[in-house]
Amino acid sequence: MATTATRGWLGVGIVGVALLAALPFFANPYLVATGLTLLMWLALTQSWCVLSKMTGYVSLGHVVFYGIGAYLVVITWQSWPLPLAIAAAGALAALFAVVIGLPVLRVRGPYFVILTFGIAELVKYSILAGEAASGTASRILFGAPDLLVIYFAMFALAAAATLLLVLVSRSRFGQGLRSLRENEEAAETLGVPVVRYKLLAFVLSAAIPGMVGAVMALRSTYFVVGQVFDPMISVTVIAMALLGGGDDARGPILGTLFLFILSEVLWVRAPLAYMLILGAVLAGFVLLAPGGILGIVDSLRARRVRSA
């Protein structure tokens, strides 16, 4: 039974990957740009889950890594080669996670949520102040690469983030993370090196968002600090992860697709009621299906198995 289910997921995955890889060759630029946004959310949500779904430490400030990555590309614009700048953006985001990780990961629950949000805002306003002082509050990037290049860079990042969560979820490391999520003191007493594991999860979940921010900075060509550090990015990622459910790579795929398509449709069909309906859907899920889409799928399958 488990193997047919796994094979089913694998099949859906292969079709999806093929579709997204072929998209730029048959679709118009609008659709390609839409696909790019979808891939961006997928990469961010998978990365976020490596920390927050696996360990239960809910980060409300993941945009900080995205923003740092974007900012690095902007300030090194036309002085560093792009691939180097993008890789450096990932490294810088990871380094930032190391620096803030040890103190931040000492607190749990709502304190961690608020602290991560606060740090993201702090970084945003620090950079804003710096930019204002140097008179460069907004910048235009000339000579950004073609949409196709950006699209495939993002495709690679989304694939990498998905692979990362698959690997983490199945590994001994993932077993340790789940255990500390369920009870940190018990996990530690059973031999899980919790301090090291939490920090490693934090760093792993930061690197790809840094590179995603770097790539997206190329897309907008016009850089505004408030935009790349927008807290709504953090919130949207959490919403997508919650809607997807579970703690492996399937949840973020389902959640990202669902919320992304829903908001695209609503935006076109019901621009006035857009936020109202989106809010209602989110509230409905949290109240009625806290396990997300994956929870619904799994319980349906369990029912079918029982009745068969």
Next chain:
Amino acid sequence: MSANAVPLLEVRDLGKRFGGLTALSGVSFSVAAGETVGVMGANGAGKTTLFSLIAGNARPSSGTITLDGRRIDGLSPDRICRLGVARTFQIVKPFPGLTVLENLRTAAMFGRVALADRGRADRHAMAVLDEIGMIELASAPAATLTLAGQKRLEVARAIATGARIVLLDEVMAGLTATEVAQMLETLRRMRDSRGLTLIVIEHVMQALMKLCARIVVLHHGERIAEGTPEAIGRDERVLSVYFGAAAA
């Protein structure tokens, strides 16, 4: 235990202060390999604090803890576990969202046995579950177990680490008489089959008497007596602490 053998675990002059409160002071005792030692004392006597210090959940304020001739005081709980000391928690701490088998998988993967491969870890875990009589609960979420079940899970998980010393913190408290008898039987059997060294905190006196060859009595954080269960039952200081001065 011969006089010149190195004890498996040795606690010397152990003390713990929480701010102005002294939870434990100047406690010394040693445990030989294969021995079962009981720890008794009234609420607040420092029993659980003693376990927390040995297992690394808290740092001693003074004194030393030696495992097989090696200092372990001040090490982190995960390192102490890998060295072969496991503990259970008086207030059970299962991984509620994971199944019983997954609970033990963590112990097998990260404890002293360190079975990194999931298949091998699971086989090891299933053997422990079989021996403790929980095999039919392997795929049940830990949150669905009864209190007796969760206490058993605590014990199973600690043993599944491959520990040489298991610290059992009131694993029989709150159980019915039948459940206590079952737990006693299980503990004795697993101790003998695996050559475990046990240190047992228990309020169920009868259980302590049946399981332990030696008992250490704590009172207000100090060791006031140590000896065989019979000797402890006659000890004047113990009697006066438990039943008041008139009994002594």
